[in-house]
Structure formats: C-alpha cells, structure tokens
Amino acid sequence: TVMLDKTGTLTRGEPMVTDVIPESSRDNILKLAAAAEYGSEHPLGEAIVKAASMEELELPSASGFNAIPGQGVEAVIDKKNIVLGNLRLINEKKLSLNGFNEEAERLRDQGKTVMYLGTDGKVEGLLALADTLKPDAFASVKALKDMGAEVVMVTGDNSRTAEAIAKEVGIDQVLAEVLPENKAEEVKKLQEQHRVVAMVGDGINDAPALAQADVGIAIGTGTDVAMETGDITLISGDLGGIATAISLSKRTVRTIKQNLFWAFAYNTVLIPVAAGVLYLAFRNGGIPSGLHFILGDYGFLNPILAAAAMALSSITVVTNSLRLKRYRPVKIESNSGGNTxxxxxxxxxxxxxxxxxxxxxxxxxxxxxxxxxxxxxIAFDKEPEKYLAG
Incomplete structure (x- = not known):
C-alpha cells in the first residue's frame, strides 16, 4: 500500500486564491483574511497574503494570533474576533453559516479548498484556494497501480474536495479530514491489516507517518525534517521516483534470491565433490581416462580446479548483480489524466x-x-510588461 500526502506531494504545494465570496465587500473579506494569516508559514495562509498583496490592499493590524493545527487561525482585528478556517473550526466555534452552504459545496465539487471567515457569530465570507496537480501525478499513480500497489491519498481537506482531487489522479481510496498528528495513526491502522505501507510526504507534519511506515519516502523539495525521517528521498520531487524505487527494489530482491539460489546449488553440488565423495565410487580405480586431470586416480577433485570453481562461483554472483546496471527507471509520461x-x-x-x-x-x-x-x-492589467518580461 502506497499512502500519498496531497499537498506538496500530489500537488505543487503552491495554492492560489481563486474565489472570494463575500456577504458584502470582497476586498474587506480578503483584507481580514490576509491580516489574520499575515506571517503564517502555512501554504494556504501564504497564498491569501500573496493574493491581497497582488491587489495592493492595505492590511489592518492583527493581534492575538492563534493557529489551530488542521483547522485554521484566530486573530483580533479592529477589536473583532476573526475566525478563519475550515468547516470543522466554524462548527466548533458555533458560527452560523449564514447561507454560504451551497456556494461552499459548489467550490468543493471543483476540488478547491474552502476557508470560512467568520466574526460576530456568523460567517462573513468564503475564500476558495486551488493547488495544481503535478504534471506526472496521474501517470505516476497509474504506474503504481500497474505494479499491483494499492494507492491511498491522505489529506486534511474535507471529503468532497479530497475525492475530487483523488478522482482527477485516479485514486480510489481517500482518507480525508485527517489532522496532521493523526497521519501516523492512519498508517498504523493499515499495518494492523497486515499491509506493508510506504508513506510519501514532504512536510513537517508528515514526519511521524514517515517514521511509522515500513518505508518512508520523502519528497526532496519538502522540509529537512521529512527528508531526515524518510528512508528514501526523491531529490527532484518527481513522483515517478516512487514507482522507480519500488520497481528497482523488487528487481534487487529478485537478484539477491537468484544469487542465493545459484550459490547454494553450486556449493551443494561441488563442495561434496571437493571433499572427496566420489572416492567412494572410484577408490578401486576405474576413473575414465578423460577425467584423470579432474578427478585424479581415486575421485578427488584437482585442487587447481577446485580453486577455479570457487572463483567462478563468485564471478557468477557478481556478474548477475551487475545486470542491475542495465536497469532503466520507470517511464512516466507527464499529463493530467488524459485531459486534452x-x-x-x-x-x-x-x-x-x-x-x-x-x-x-x-x-x-x-x-x-x-x-x-x-x-x-488586476496585477497584470496594471503592469503587463513587468510580468511578460519575467
């Protein structure tokens, strides 16, 4: 079973604000959200701040910042308590959805992550963010399936958003709304079902799951903590490396088994001959004339040939192992699930x-x-040459 984290593993990890749905003022919702997330290291928070910066919005000052792992943030802005996060956080804070249900569902069906901004006991607006899939995501998942691996996606997103993303890359099994600290527990549950689990992740919160898994595969473009915890690091961040690592490891194990078989078979046959077992048959002479150089007069193996045979055994094993140099990585076509x-x-x-x-x-x-x-x-219309030059 290969368990894939979504953000930064299947996706580029660079979300962008695609929709701002306000009750009244769009700019006000974006300003409040950006002020609440200002200084945040979370990719979604950084995306919101970047969106406000692109529109050159002046952000109010915020205080009392409180990050709630896997749910969102709280802050005080203009003497108002601002809550920005997912539906779970809104429900915990007992805020009214204020008629935004249908709009939120529509955005989730598009595979977008929806964040609610609430104050004064109700939701004031929505922000939708989308992260693009890596070009090789679909083909990499297909390659894993073709190898017989079961692929599972784990994410903190709600189930509808997660399923939309999973469908796009061809993943059937989804673990949604999993808090960062619970990813390792999900790996353990699969192991309790007697599955060998490979966990693929890139973030700090993936480290416990990488450590818990039978094989931890870290994305090289991710955090140092993840790379230090993982057993394998994909330097380029290319998902095709997962299939290549599994394929190469299977071929390596197969080569080891072949070497052990030939080594045991070779020694099982020739060690008794070298030890003189044929003496029992030829102790009274009768060695065929053509075998005198090999077995002497009484069936004892010529020491020169015994030494050569021992060297040949090693050469056989080493040569078989060197065939691994001819291995070529699994070829992954960069596409988007055949989308034309x-x-x-x-x-x-x-x-x-x-x-x-x-x-x-x-x-x-x-x-x-x-x-x-x-x-x-808006940013492009103001200075088109600036962005075209870049």
Missing part, C-alpha cells in the same frame, strides 16, 4: 490552468491571457 483541454500559464503567478476554467482573461497586444484569480488579472 487547452492549457495556459497565468503570466503573474505562473500557475498552469485550463483555459476553460480560467477565472479571468485579458487581451494585450492582440494576445489573450488567462488568470487563475482576479488578483492576478
């Missing part, structure tokens, strides 16, 4: 998006540009 929709690169954030699903577009010098978020469009 036209793709475009957002000139501002450099995020790859489908032209059909672009949030906004602009035309400049006769060419059309596509954007993942309104903030990117």
């Amino acid at each position: 929709m036209a793709k475009a690169i957002d000139p501002v954030c450099k995020m790859e998006i489908e032209e059909k699903s672009a949030v906004a577009t602009s035309e400049y010098k006769g060419k059309k540009y596509y954007f993942c978020a309104k903030g990117c469009k």
Whole structure:
C-alpha cells in the first residue's frame, strides 16, 4: 500500500486564491483574511497574503494570533474576533453559516479548498484556494497501480474536495479530514491489516507517518525534517521516483534470491565433490581416462580446479548483480489524466490552468491571457510588461 500526502506531494504545494465570496465587500473579506494569516508559514495562509498583496490592499493590524493545527487561525482585528478556517473550526466555534452552504459545496465539487471567515457569530465570507496537480501525478499513480500497489491519498481537506482531487489522479481510496498528528495513526491502522505501507510526504507534519511506515519516502523539495525521517528521498520531487524505487527494489530482491539460489546449488553440488565423495565410487580405480586431470586416480577433485570453481562461483554472483546496471527507471509520461483541454500559464503567478476554467482573461497586444484569480488579472492589467518580461 502506497499512502500519498496531497499537498506538496500530489500537488505543487503552491495554492492560489481563486474565489472570494463575500456577504458584502470582497476586498474587506480578503483584507481580514490576509491580516489574520499575515506571517503564517502555512501554504494556504501564504497564498491569501500573496493574493491581497497582488491587489495592493492595505492590511489592518492583527493581534492575538492563534493557529489551530488542521483547522485554521484566530486573530483580533479592529477589536473583532476573526475566525478563519475550515468547516470543522466554524462548527466548533458555533458560527452560523449564514447561507454560504451551497456556494461552499459548489467550490468543493471543483476540488478547491474552502476557508470560512467568520466574526460576530456568523460567517462573513468564503475564500476558495486551488493547488495544481503535478504534471506526472496521474501517470505516476497509474504506474503504481500497474505494479499491483494499492494507492491511498491522505489529506486534511474535507471529503468532497479530497475525492475530487483523488478522482482527477485516479485514486480510489481517500482518507480525508485527517489532522496532521493523526497521519501516523492512519498508517498504523493499515499495518494492523497486515499491509506493508510506504508513506510519501514532504512536510513537517508528515514526519511521524514517515517514521511509522515500513518505508518512508520523502519528497526532496519538502522540509529537512521529512527528508531526515524518510528512508528514501526523491531529490527532484518527481513522483515517478516512487514507482522507480519500488520497481528497482523488487528487481534487487529478485537478484539477491537468484544469487542465493545459484550459490547454494553450486556449493551443494561441488563442495561434496571437493571433499572427496566420489572416492567412494572410484577408490578401486576405474576413473575414465578423460577425467584423470579432474578427478585424479581415486575421485578427488584437482585442487587447481577446485580453486577455479570457487572463483567462478563468485564471478557468477557478481556478474548477475551487475545486470542491475542495465536497469532503466520507470517511464512516466507527464499529463493530467488524459485531459486534452487547452492549457495556459497565468503570466503573474505562473500557475498552469485550463483555459476553460480560467477565472479571468485579458487581451494585450492582440494576445489573450488567462488568470487563475482576479488578483492576478488586476496585477497584470496594471503592469503587463513587468510580468511578460519575467
């Protein structure tokens, strides 16, 4: 069983704000959210702050910052208690959803992560963020399945968002709404079902799960803690390395078994001959004339040939092992699950998006540009040459 973390493993780990759904003022929701997340090291928090920066919004000062692992943050802004996080946090704080249910479900069905911003006992707005899948995610999952591995995705996202992402990459089994500290427990549950588990992750919160797994595979573009904890590190962050590591390890074990078989078979046959077992048959002479050099007069193996045979045994094993040098990594085609929709690169954030699903577009010098978020469009329209030059 191969368990894959979502953010930073299956996806690029660079989420972008794609939608801001306010009760009244869009800019106000984005400003409050960015102020609450200012200084946050969480990818989602950084994405919100970046979106506000692109739109050149002036952020109010925040105090009383409190990060709630796996749920969101709290802060005090303009003497108001601001809550920003997932549905679990909103329910725990007993905030009214204020009619945002259907909009949130629509966004989740698109595979987006939805964050609620609440104050004064109710939700004031929604922010949706999306992270693009790595180009080789679908093909890598398919390669693992073709090798007979069961692939599981684990994430802290709600089940609908998680299932939408899993469907896009071809994963059937999803563990959603798993808090960071519970990932290791999920690995242990699979091990209790007598499964050999390989955990693939990149973050600090993946480290316990990497340690718990039978094989921990860290993404090289992730944190140092994850790389130190993992048994294997994929230096490039290429998911194809997972299939390659498993394939190469299977071939290595197969080669070891072949070597052991030939070594045991070889020695089982020739050691008794070298020890003189044939003397029992030829002690009264009768050695065929053509075998005198090999077995002498009484069936004892010529010491020169015994030494040569011992060296040949080692040469056979080493030569068989050297065949591993001819191994070629599993070839992974970079695609998006066979999706043939036209793709475009957002000139501002450099995020790859489908032209059909672009949030906004602009035309400049006769060419059309596509954007993942309104903030990117606003920034581009102000200084198009700046982003085209980059």
